[in-house]
Amino acid sequence: MIEVIGVSKVFGDFRVLDNIDIKIKKGAIHGIIGENGAGKTTLLQMMAGVYDVEEGKILIDGESVYENNKIKNKIGYVADRNQYFKDYKVSEMIDFYAGIYDGFSKEDFKEYNKIFKLDINKKIRQLSKGMQMRLSLMLNLSNRPEVLILDEPTSGLDAIVKKELLDILIDQVYDRDVTIVISSHHIGELEKICDEVTILNRGRVKFGSNIDEIKENVKKLQVIFKEDVKDRINKIDGIINIEKVGSVYYLITDNYGEELTTDLKNLGAELIENIGLTLEEIFIYTNKNIDRGEIDE
């Protein structure tokens, strides 16, 4: 179990993370989504114990992570950029990991390398960005961690390896009950493998829950009214985007429920049709800075 409790992070006078609360159950795959600069890497680095937590707490199995080797040994952390010694060969990196981590399995590395296909005699500086990401993933997976923290692990990977990686992650959860926290800009990918997501917006949690629950709240509605409601529709609470095509309104709501439907009916809605949204569409709409007075026609 990972608990992020009231965590904030300030760089200089810039508040990168502001009072973040997240609970991640053991064996869950939890996605972290956010625009560039939303604070994803900072949050993952704090979960991995790279930074001290000055405001709030981050607990893994009830203990804080920073400078806690017992907990850090349970964690695999794949950073968004290569953090290895560039002049080491891949084979030397394997030996280095095997030397410092008791749980590291060279056999596992060999097995993963049947999929990831790295030349272990190459120096790290000779590897492409995607190859370096493969190395980082294999080293961390071969360490058999209980918690895997992955910062944009699919960036730079080709489509075939990307699919293999997502399958490996799902297997890790089924076979070993690993808890996975993963950030990505490829929201469709996260939607396929995650049970839960946290959507970060400017350092704050915009949504944090089960994907199905988020989809229950955020909906696109196709609505036809008896008469034009242009001047009144933007007064209804819970509508975050309004588009009008001919006489049909397309409304995005982040608070779908009986109350909203009643409000729309009171405004003269004759037909309300509910259109499902993908997680990516939800992210785009809920992160737009919406001027509720504006109707796109």
Ligand SMILES: Nc1ncnc2c1ncn2[C@@H]1O[C@H](COP(=O)(O)OP(=O)(O)OP(=O)(O)O)[C@@H](O)[C@H]1O
């Ligand atoms: N060491 C640092 N010193 C000062 N500011 C920092 C530092 N690290 C990150 N920031 C700032 O914190 C903000 C969040 O950065 P972070 O890397 O966590 O975002 P991100 O969501 O991972 O972005 P991206 O999707 O672009 O990778 C950015 O404005 C960044 O400039």
